[in-house]
Amino acid sequence: MADIKEYCGVFGxxxxxxxxxxIYYGLHALQHRGQESCGIVTSTFDKAKSKKVMRVxxxxxxxxxxxxxxxxxxxxxxxxxxxxxxxxxxSGSPDNRSNIxxxxxxxxxxxxxxxxxxxxxxxxxxxxxxxxxxTLFQTTTDSELILHLIAQSRRRKQIDQILDALSQIEGxxxxxxxxxxxxxxxxxxxxFKPLALGRIQSVDGNGTTAYCVASETCxxxxxxxxxxxxxxxxxxxxxxxxxxxxxxxxxxHLTQRYGTSQCVFEFVYFSRPDSKIFGANVDKVRRKIGKxxxxxxxxxxxxxxxxxxVIAVPDxxxxxxxxxVSECIKMGLDCKYEIxxxxxxxxxxxxxxxxxxxxxxxxxxxxxxxxxxxKDRVVVIVDDSIVRGTTxxxxxxxVLEAGAAEVHFRVASPPVVNPCYYGMDFPDPEELxxxxxxxxxxxxxxxxGVKSLSYLSVDGMMEAVHSSTGSKxxxxxxxxxxxxxxxxxxxxxxEYD
Numbered sequence: 315m316a317d318i319k320e321y322c323g324v325f326g327x328x329x330x331x332x333x334x335x336x337i338y339y340g341l342h343a344l345q346h347r348g349q350e351s352c353g354i355v356t357s358t359f360d361k362a363k364s365k366k367v368m369r370v371x372x373x374x375x376x377x378x379x380x381x382x383x384x385x386x387x388x389x390x391x392x393x394x395x396x397x398x399x400x401x402x403x404x405s406g407s408p409d410n411r412s413n414i415x416x417x418x419x420x421x422x423x424x425x426x427x428x429x430x431x432x433x434x435x436x437x438x439x440x441x442x443x444x445x446x447x448x449t450l451f452q453t454t455t456d457s458e459l460i461l462h463l464i465a466q467s468r469r470r471k472q473i474d475q476i477l478d479a480l481s482q483i484e485g486x487x488x489x490x491x492x493x494x495x496x497x498x499x500x501x502x503x504x505x506f507k508p509l510a511l512g513r514i515q516s517v518d519g520n521g522t523t524a525y526c527v528a529s530e531t532c533x534x535x536x537x538x539x540x541x542x543x544x545x546x547x548x549x550x551x552x553x554x555x556x557x558x559x560x561x562x563x564x565x566x567h568l569t570q571r572y573g574t575s576q577c578v579f580e581f582v583y584f585s586r587p588d589s590k591i592f593g594a595n596v597d598k599v600r601r602k603i604g605k606x607x608x609x610x611x612x613x614x615x616x617x618x619x620x621x622x623x624v625i626a627v628p629d630x631x632x633x634x635x636x637x638x639v640s641e642c643i644k645m646g647l648d649c650k651y652e653i654x655x656x657x658x659x660x661x662x663x664x665x666x667x668x669x670x671x672x673x674x675x676x677x678x679x680x681x682x683x684x685x686x687x688x689k690d691r692v693v694v695i696v697d698d699s700i701v702r703g704t705t706x707x708x709x710x711x712x713v714l715e716a717g718a719a720e721v722h723f724r725v726a727s728p729p730v731v732n733p734c735y736y737g738m739d740f741p742d743p744e745e746l747x748x749x750x751x752x753x754x755x756x757x758x759x760x761x762x763g764v765k766s767l768s769y770l771s772v773d774g775m776m777e778a779v780h781s782s783t784g785s786k787x788x789x790x791x792x793x794x795x796x797x798x799x800x801x802x803x804x805x806x807x808x809e810y811d
Contacts, residue, residue: 322415322431323347323400323529326490328497329558330514330524334391337398340526340533341377346586347431347529348400351414352377355427357492358393366494368425369393372414395497397490399429402739412453416492421465423472427492430457431529432507432737435485435799460489473498473552477566480550484799486577486736488545490527497553499527503570504798505547506577506736506789508591512539523561525553530589544593547574547787574787575798578779579738582727583698587633594783597633600726603770604637604696606778607726611768613642613649613694614722620691622722625654627681627697627709634726635696649694652687654713677708689717695764699727701740703747703762710763723762725769728793729753736799740792 323344353372360367373380399415418427437456463479486506491498512534514524548568557563587597613622626635639651729748751757759767791797
């Protein structure tokens with residue numbers, strides 16, 4: 315599924331002699347969460363100025379390209395603490411350089427920087443209030459609003475200013491906030507976005523311990539950090555040098571009004587299978603989703619000829635397809651898992667291409683079929699989701715061109731029928747495939763050109779997630795329309811541009 319864009323990736327580290335280097339590797343591991351731009355800011359003491367300063371380096375592009383010059387780490391991004399950000403824009407223009415995070419400002423209580431993953435559902439109201447008071451904005455993103463709330467807070471202590479600011483925003487956010495003396499990690503009270511705490515023992519050989527936070531634990535693996543726990547929904551964790559020495563940090567909690575509603579799409583598509591989010595292994599949950607799909611929509615029974623071949627749309631569907639096949643076999647349905655698509659990882663994601671003709675070419679550049687596996691076979695394609703359906707239709711055409719006898723499609727999530735206001739950039743509701751065909755499975759099947767089309771049910775998806783995680787606090791609004799937090803309907807990602 316390549317018709318929606320990811321969230322952003324956030325990484326922060328404190329008390330590490332090579333903070334910028336660790337952030338670089340962390341962002342590289344989180345590259346899948348945002349590919350438009352990236353940046354790193356570090357805090358250090360400037361002897362010439364006799365004060366603490368924050369230095370930032372950011373640009374459009376991938377991590378490997380933006381930070382290709384070693385001099386950036388040797389001469390500019392110095393210090394033992396810092397934060398980094400991979401951006402995909404859900405609020406604010408992607409072409410505006412000022413929107414590249416992290417954002418850094420100096421105000422009455424020192425320097426402060428922020429890296430934000432998510433969408434603020436009351437952003438329009440807040441921005442209007444600031445504009446009425448004459449506040450000047452440097453960006454067109456909702457993330458900047460958090461800095462204004464901090465700077466204009468009447469609280470005396472900096473941590474109280476931050477708590478005051480976070481208590482006024484609504485919607486979805488996981489943030490890493492860097493001050494001159496602290497790294498602060500926070501999740502919204504609903505816990506929409508994942509954020510985990512990690513620890514690196516003896517980073518300098520002298521017993522020094524560094525702590526880090528990241529959107530996904532796969533970023534910890536890159537720097538050999540140990541996963542400690544998740545930042546809790548509504549928690550504001552304050553990491554400082556005293557806490558690094560004792561292993562105990564100050565933890566504050568924001569008022570929870572709407573319960574916990576973690577984004578189920580993290581398990582369906584966004585997160586890497588080697589990550590642990592919301593306290594559960596993504597691979598485990600995704601396999602369970604595939605197994606549940608086998609019960610909701612198993613492989614077709616082939617009376618004559620070879621057994622059906624099941625292929626995944628790489629890479630996000632691989633794990634669900636494995637679970638699907640194993641459960642079908644367990645149920646007595648003969649089928650075989652094969653690699654039918656080869657993905658070219660050096661091609662940008664299909665949603666980048668403007669226009670349908672360009673999109674088709676990009677799909678063909680990104681995927682190729684293994685004709686010998688597909689020719690004359692009954693093929694079952696497993697994908698994690700269908701949004702617009704254009705990519706799915708191109709893939710079906712490619713499988714048929716490879717000589718498949720017939721093609722069936724299985725989707726490891728329910729039909730996407732509603733917009734997301736918490737950080738995912740779905741197309742407009744009328745552009746969604748399910749809405750274009752009034753949610754008729756048969757009409758969508760005919761348009762895709764497949765013999766059968768089946769989706770995982772909402773109940774089946776939630777059963778798989780609940781049984782794998784032991785938690786029932788998840789948001790599935792894009793599938794069900796049940797929004798856990800009130801939103802200002804009509805706000806789009808170009809709202810302020």
